[in-house]
Amino acid sequence: MPRRYVAVIALGTLLNPLNSSMIAVALVSLQHAFGVGFGTASWLVSGFYLAACVGQPLMGRVADRFGPRRVYCLGLAVVCVASALAPFAPGFGVVLGCRILQAVGTSAAFPAGLALIRRATGTGAPPAGALGTIAVANSASAGFGPVLGGFLVAFAGWPGIFLVNVPLTLVTLVLALKVLPPDEPVTAARAGLVRLLxxxxxxxxxxxxxxxxxxxxxxxxxxxxxxxxxxxxxxxxxxxxxxxxxxxFLDVRGFARSPALTGVLGQQAAIQLVFYGVFYGLPMWLEESRHYSTEQAGLLMLPIAALGVLVTPVAARLVGRFGPRLPLLLGSVGLLAGSLLVFTLHDATPAVGILGVAAVLGLPNGLNNMGLQAALYSAAPPDGTGMAAGLFQTARYVGAILSTALIGLVLEPPSASGLHRIATVMSVFAALLVVAAITTRRRAPAAG
Structure with missing residues (x-):
């Protein structure tokens, strides 16, 4: 598969994690700009998640029916328009509407992109190199989004996190129209849009x-x-x-006939629950209980994002040689080890100890992301790749939101004992993931 083909798809897929993570550092500025409280401003995060949860499978369904290139380009156009309008919003409600449009638009890239890769490679083994590129782009944009967001807010205020999408989407759209092969014409049988959707x-x-x-x-x-x-x-x-x-819209019978796909979605939700348990919970404990500054907490969390990105190419090679099972097994064991190490964190733990735990939790991130994407590619039906990819992303958001609810229940007020309660839940789910990875039937190795 041509590298430029994969690069264009990866550019589009990074928009969703980038925009879901950049907003964190702009919430305070948005509160002041529109005179709203944190509860109201937090809807810029929750609303994005909710819209993306529905938008991912919906865009995947439309891509399967009407062509992934059309849907991919349409999503980019929606993001561009929403991002250009947001800085001129007269009130908070308009900004929220633009964020929801951003969520729907960015939801098109991953399911449409995976459908484009499936169309280019056929129904064979998953292309490890292409999936690895997408995994790196997604992990890097999610991990470093707050850093970029902080820079943009410092130099351009809160509008910066919206305006940065305009040149990015325009360049990606031009490249997509030039590089990605056109879809087949929509036939008369497909023209009944309402019925088919x-x-x-x-x-x-x-x-x-x-x-x-x-x-x-x-x-x-x-x-x-x-x-x-x-x-x-x-x-x-x-x-x-x-x-x-x-x-x-949701093929219930298809899920019954494909336990492998159902299993991949379940693994995705469980892995994200464990991962976000520490990704959200650890900074709260560091800032509220250990009294680190936001910048210091971010630096202590850096190994989670950085090692996840660095390990992904290794995971891609493992997938190419052994299939997705081995990376998922190693990733699940790593999550279990990291979850157990969280019990070693106390109010007197030095920074080097915190960095060590973060490093252990970062290593399985790349392994799991790559293994899950390859497993999804193998389990998804060829004519339903977009929809399956959309549900895959929905499962990610469900796991993250479950984790958020868990943290709110057991980490109030933030303390070492509360962190250990989160680690207990994380360890149970990580152990179940290890069992699932061991008992999952071996799939074919991926294509290079």
């Missing part, structure tokens, strides 16, 4: 997911118990409808 299925899926995630986000402070009946009704209705409609 299953709007009722999308509505029920969105209701289930938004209700569940809204409940989890509110759980630590003000549980919204009334959301649970809504989730139950939407979930039951979703399964009932999808089993009966000829063109389901």
């Amino acid at each position: 299953d709007p009722l299925g999308i509505l029920l899926f969105s209701g289930t997911l938004v209700g569940l995630l809204g409940f989890l986000l509110a759980l630590p402070h003000h549980p919204l118990w009334m959301l649970l009946p809504l989730v139950a009704v939407c979930a039951v209705g979703l399964v009932w409808w999808e089993l009966r409609t000829p063109t389901p």
